[in-house]
Amino acid sequence: xxxxxxxxxxxxxxxxxxxxxxxxxxxxxxxxxxxxxxxxxxxxxxxxxxxxxxxxxxxxxxxxxxxxxxxxxxxxxxxxxxxxxxxxxxxxxxxxxxxxxxxxxxxxxxxxxxxxxxxxxxxxxxxxxxxxxxxxxxxxxxxxxxxxxxxxxxxxxxxxxxxxxxxxxxxxxxxxxxxxxxxxxxxxxxxxxxxxxxxxxxxxxxxxxxxxxxxxxxxxxxxxxxxxxxxxxxxxxxxxxxxxxxxxxxxxxxxxxxxxxxxxxxxxxxxxxxxxxxxxxxxxxxxxxxxxxxxxxxxxxxxxxxxxxxx
Amino acid sequence: xxxxxxxxxxxxxxxxxxxxxxxxxxxxxxxxxxxxxxxxxxxxxxxxxxxxxxxxxxxxxxxxxxxxxxxxxxxxxxxxxxxxxxxxxxxxxxxxxxxxxxxxxxxxxxxxxxxxxxxxxxxxxxxxxxxxxxxxxxxxxxxxxxxxxxxxxxxxxxxxxxxxxxxxxxxxxxxxxxxxxxxxxxxxxxxxxxxxxxxxxxxxxxxxxxxxxxxxxxxxxxxxxxxxxxxxxxxxxxxxxxxxxxxxxxxxxx
Numbered sequence: 001x002x003x004x005x006x007x008x009x010x011x012x013x014x015x016x017x018x019x020x021x022x023x024x025x026x027x028x029x030x031x032x033x034x035x036x037x038x039x040x041x042x043x044x045x046x047x048x049x050x051x052x053x054x055x056x057x058x059x060x061x062x063x064x065x066x067x068x069x070x071x072x073x074x075x076x077x078x079x080x081x082x083x084x085x086x087x088x089x090x091x092x093x094x095x096x097x098x099x100x101x102x103x104x105x106x107x108x109x110x111x112x113x114x115x116x117x118x119x120x121x122x123x124x125x126x127x128x129x130x131x132x133x134x135x136x137x138x139x140x141x142x143x144x145x146x147x148x149x150x151x152x153x154x155x156x157x158x159x160x161x162x163x164x165x166x167x168x169x170x171x172x173x174x175x176x177x178x179x180x181x182x183x184x185x186x187x188x189x190x191x192x193x194x195x196x197x198x199x200x201x202x203x204x205x206x207x208x209x210x211x212x213x214x215x216x217x218x219x220x221x222x223x224x225x226x227x228x229x230x231x232x233x234x235x236x237x238x239x240x241x242x243x244x245x246x247x248x249x250x251x252x253x254x255x256x257x258x259x260x261x262x263x264x265x266x267x268x269x270x271x272x273x274x275x276x277x278x279x280x281x282x283x284x285x286x287x288x289x290x291x292x293x294x295x296x297x298x299x300x301x302x303x304x305x306x307x308x309x310x311x
Numbered sequence: 312x313x314x315x316x317x318x319x320x321x322x323x324x325x326x327x328x329x330x331x332x333x334x335x336x337x338x339x340x341x342x343x344x345x346x347x348x349x350x351x352x353x354x355x356x357x358x359x360x361x362x363x364x365x366x367x368x369x370x371x372x373x374x375x376x377x378x379x380x381x382x383x384x385x386x387x388x389x390x391x392x393x394x395x396x397x398x399x400x401x402x403x404x405x406x407x408x409x410x411x412x413x414x415x416x417x418x419x420x421x422x423x424x425x426x427x428x429x430x431x432x433x434x435x436x437x438x439x440x441x442x443x444x445x446x447x448x449x450x451x452x453x454x455x456x457x458x459x460x461x462x463x464x465x466x467x468x469x470x471x472x473x474x475x476x477x478x479x480x481x482x483x484x485x486x487x488x489x490x491x492x493x494x495x496x497x498x499x500x501x502x503x504x505x506x507x508x509x510x511x512x513x514x515x516x517x518x519x520x521x522x523x524x525x526x527x528x529x530x531x532x533x534x535x536x537x538x539x540x541x542x543x544x545x546x547x548x549x550x551x552x553x554x555x556x557x558x559x560x561x562x563x564x565x
Contacts, residue, residue: 019564053564053565056408056409057408057409058405058409058564058565059564059565060561060562060563060564076411078411079411080409080410080411081410081411083409084409085405085409087405087409088405089402091401091402091403091405091406092401092403092406093322093397093401093403094401095325095326095327095328096322096325096326100321100322100325103321104318104321104322105406105410107314107317107318107321108314108315108318108406108407108410108412109314109410110314149406153410
């Protein structure tokens, strides 16, 4: 795997796409940085898939500019070799087994590492199904096979279009873990779209919101949480002292809300540890509450504002 | 492109359909030779009678197999479906194209795979003719050298011209995104040319009667020296369809 040292993995500049009278994308510009899990949100028909198809060259780019891993769309030399993707539905040859489909993919990419297939099968949890024909797999297993095919060449950048569609709750949890693992252990930058906002919130660190073909907002998770006032809300007797303790212990990003309340947005410490630190610092802690930010609320209000603006 | 060809070969080796095609080719070859039967599009009754009435040798078997080679085209169409048709019907081309292969590399890779397959199957087709003839105790009908030369010439000629029809199938597939339309087009090509030739006086039709060239050589109505215009037209069609398919696929919504 090539480690990407440059900041931007994907830069999309003023991209538009029209199908007949339908404006699928309208002057979209966004950037995915190395290490991101970039969540692309939007209603059906917002342009998420169209954008992903343009990035991978499955759709012809007429207007705008796309730079993927340092190469411009239409002139990709190595960029696609360093990219894995599942666009729309995962596809595989139905009459071939899981293992044969992976072997085929390895040949296509010129990969001959002996243990790679077994590693990938293990990673996506399909070892037990390696001799099963792709046509006999369940929807969740097909999604896993799609992920295995997309990650087999150890890509630097992974594009996943609605990967959790049709998965049962267990499948969604497993898939979420896999995506996190890919990002944290293999340092794979990921662009993922979904209309299940709660899931996207859990995996992504940056978000782009598409609405009617336009990118109406790019926001980081911290900014989103700040806008939603989400985090660990602590009620104390002396907020100034509590602030000093948290500052000193590098407990994370926090904000003093009023004379008895403060909110920690991101912390590597558990609520119990924070409580212990504050008590040891002479602060009386009355309450610690985890306040969840809702991407859904944020998205809904943003879209409503956008619609109102256009009316 | 080479990786693509290797991947397609691997897939064919693990596809049951490939072995069915091979079995059908062998069966056709055995039936033609064992039952001394001749038949094909644009082969008239006189020619068939001439072959069926004569004493069969290995050489007669080879010639008769050539006259029946349109049947081989229909078997080979299944190969087209496996190698490229399925990529479009199952949309697996998305995986292939995202792997970083260029559009021209994709189309050329598919074409080369099909050409190699057709040459292999045609060689098997003629090989089985020789084997069946020998098992039936027939004499050679010509020197060993002449038999080998005929085998080589017919394999290359039939393989090449069937591949030209396949290249037309590829561009139709890419344009229409329909395996059915592409296969119908390939299946109807020799029939349509035959019908048009019968009802019109368009002499240029003979240059695009791709399945008829080997038959004309067999019947002695076309000398090897006069083959060049046919080869030229076929190469022209190949270049147009391969480059055209690559350009279309580049601009197409896949």
